[in-house]
Amino acid sequence: MNKRVGKQTIELKTKPRIIATTSVVGPKEGEGPLSMYFDKILKDDINGEKSFEKAETSILIDSIKETIFKGNITEDKINYIISGDLLNQLTATNFAMREFKIPFLxxxxxxSTMAQAIGIAAMLIDGNFAEYTIAATSSHFSSAERQFRMPLEMGSQRAPSAQWTVTGSGSMLFGTKGNFPFVKYVTTGMVKDYGVKDANNMGAAMAPAAVDTIKQHFLDTGRKPDDYDIIATGDLGSIGRKITQDLISEYGFNLGKNYIDCGEEIFDHDRQKTHSGGSGCGCSAVVSTGFLYKGLVEGKFKRVLLVSTGALMSTTSSLQGESIPGIAHAVSLEVGV
Amino acid sequence: MNKRVGKQTIELKTKPRIIATTSVVGPKEGEGPLSMYFDKILKDDINGEKSFEKAETSILIDSIKETIFKGNITEDKINYIISGDLLNQLTATNFAMREFKIPFLxxxxxxSTMAQAIGIAAMLIDGNFAEYTIAATSSHFSSAERQFRMPLEMGSQRAPSAQWTVTGSGSMLFGTKGNFPFVKYVTTGMVKDYGVKDANNMGAAMAPAAVDTIKQHFLDTGRKPDDYDIIATGDLGSIGRKITQDLISEYGFNLGKNYIDCGEEIFDHDRQKTHSGGSGCGCSAVVSTGFLYKGLVEGKFKRVLLVSTGALMSTTSSLQGESIPGIAHAVSLEVGV
Known part of the structure; x- marks a missing residue:
């Protein structure tokens, strides 16, 4: 029984359930507009650790442990963790995995890591490869800033189009049974590169990928923008969101008031001086495990399309003059029939 | 229908077929003992590009394009590419993906990337999510050396336990039909860290993960070492291979003459001065797509267990005094019934 719907989408008829989620965020995110939806807000973003990298690992561990606890199951029942992060060689995640006796991908x-992880975690359930899986990711402002941009001590001025890496970790536990929100469609994106070279304008670099994946999701499923209560890209920021809205209208799809961007929602940009918006793997992770998931559970939303977007450069590639490839993966999170 | 066999293994009853493979290697690998099994040997490891990073991207593109060509299908029939590499933020792969209009994970x-990619690519076929998938990876001595170790121009002396990153890319095309070698079992590994901190002795860091995954594969499937014509870890090198052989005997499994390590096989270490052996994502990728796959097709082997091993540190984590987490994933590649 082929599960393919159109060119890039699959339909998961078994409805892999999202049994529990956890969002852990830093102090700045905890002062933002979505504060009330987060499970845990750190008092200090170093979280009692000796480095920002170790702090990032610690929030990922926290988030996963809390999700397992909320799911009321034990670690040995979980067949796979799918996780990744922004640090070179995924060290935040790889070091976190030392704490779990769970097969790891x-x-x-x-x-775009969160939507990619959700897609794989849900497929492993739907394909009868697993009974329980976890999708997770993390990012940390200070570990990302000093890896990708400038030493923190310099206090560099930021370009108005720059984004602010979210300190946060989100995780989701998937299972086969129960009355929980579920994943119906998974639309896997292709790499798109329209030649943007400015790492301070990632929204513009990722927007074509977001447009391509959202458009394809509608074409593949026959759904329209209005079929969703929320369409959430993440994390294009305010600049990338406007570009996406403009570009997708050329394909005849109008994204209206139900269209938000996780990076734009998570901070109050004028007050918090986060310029174009939040970014980082943790951004769409905490918005989806916090705001979106809770909205689904409370019946505020019936259908949500999460479209996590990724800018696929490294500091080496940018210094070598390469443009920034973008990618976006979409997953529909739903309740009801 | 649950596909789980034991704790960490799944059985793919639909036998996802490996329709075609390609191995592209650098000049040094082309002078090694497995030379005759590689599809393409570069004359110059920069491959006409302006940087070693671009050269790595170019061999990954070459390898995937050749595999699609050999499979006698068109790009639009392929539902997913699963690929990754050693460079920060996977830039070798991400830049290669600009050349393909194929959904990408x-x-x-x-x-350990090759076995992980094979496992996911085969599961996507078995779960009816895809008709065709590609698993691929690459590494490049010069891009890895300058990222992880020292500037090439320094000509640093190497520790006897150090390994030599393979310049190479391997790719496999999976499909649902035909008389080809297939994947039967996928055993997904957990992260193991026994405290080794020496990045010049990755074999020792990865060996406990290899032992854990191989032992679990036997326990889960009920198979014994002798049930395989070849058990190939990759890439522990000669030191890691010996440790693995010793440690696994404590679980009552004796790995005999059918046990090889991809990193040990690919070079003639005395002549080529590669010390403990080859390493890099490309190592088990070119050995599996070259030597192992061709052995299966020619009937020399009936059952092969590929156990790719990964050392999950970054330069930052090593400088921060962290030990090296290891992981190993196993896939059984078979012919016959």
Whole structure:
């Protein structure tokens, strides 16, 4: 029984359930507009650790442990963890995995990692490869800033189009039974590169990928923008969101008031001086495990399309003059029939 | 129908077929003992590009294009590429993906990437999510050396336990039909860290993960070492191979003459001065797509267990005094019934 719907989408008829989720965020995210939806807000973003990298690992561990606890199951019942992060060689994740006796698949999709992890975690359930899986990711402002941009001590001025890496970790536990929100469609993206070279304008670099995946999702499923209560890209920021809205209208799809961007929602940009918006793997992870999942559970939303977007450069590639490839993966999170 | 066999293994009853494979290697690998099994040997490891990073991207593109050509299908029939590499933020792979209009899942498992990619690519076929998938990876001595170790120009002396990153890319095309070698079992590994901190002795860091996954594969499937014509770890090198052989005997499994390590096989270490052996994502990729796959097709082998092993550190984590987590994933590649 072929599960393919159109060119890039699959339909999961068994409805892999999202049994529990956890969002852990840093202090700045905890002062933002989505504060009330997060499970845990750190008092200090170093979280009692000796480095920001270790702090990132610690919030990922926290988030996964809390999700397992909420799911009321034990670690040995979980067949796979799918997780990744922004650090070179996924060290935040790889070091976190030392704490779990669970088979592990490391993935990298930059800030698209959460939707990619959800897609794989849901497919492993739907394909009868697993009874329980976990999708997770993390990012940390300070570990990302000093890896990708400038030493923190320099206090560099930021370009208005720059984004602010979210300190946060989100995780989701998937299973086969129960009355929980579920994943119906998974639309896997292709790499798109329209030649943007400015790493301070990632929204513009990722927008064509977001447009391509959203458009294809509608074409594949026959759904329209209005079929979703929320369409959430993440994390294009305010600049990338406007580009996406403009470009997709050329394909005849109008994204209206139900269209938000996780990076734009998570901070109050004027007050918090986060410029174009939040970014980082953790951004769409905490918005989806916090705001979106809770909205589904509470019946505020019936259908949500999460479209996590990734900018696939490294510091080496940018210094070598390469443009920034973008990718976006979409998953529909739903309740009801 | 649950496909789980034991704790960490799944059985793919539909036998996802490996329709075609390609191995592209650098000049040094082309002078090694497995030379005759590689499809393409570069004359110059920069491959006409302006940087070693671009050269790595170019061999990954070459390898995938050749595999699609050999499979006698067109790009639009392929539902997913699963690929990753050693470079920060997977840039070798991400830049290669600009050349393909194929949905893409980026993964990172350091040198375990090939077995991880094969496992996911085969599961996507078996779960009816795809008709055709590609698993691929690459590594390049010069891009890895300057990222992880020292500037090439320094000509640093190497520790006897150090390994030599393979310049190479391997790819496999999976499909549902035909009389080809297939994947039967996928055993997904957990992260194991026994405290080794020496990045010049990755074999020792990865050996406990290899032992754990191989032992679990036997326990899960009920198979014994003798049930395989070849058990190939990759890439522990000669030191890691000996440790693995010793440690696994404590579980009552004796790995005999049918046990090889991809990193040990690919070079003639005395003549080629590669010390403990080859390493890099490309190592088990070119050995499996070259030597192992061709052995299966020619009937020399009936059952092969590929156990790719990864050392999950970054330069930052090693400088911060962290030990090296290891992981190993196993896939059984078979012919016959």
């Amino acid at each position: 490391g993935i990298y999709g930059a800030c | 980026g993964i990172y498992g350091a040198c």
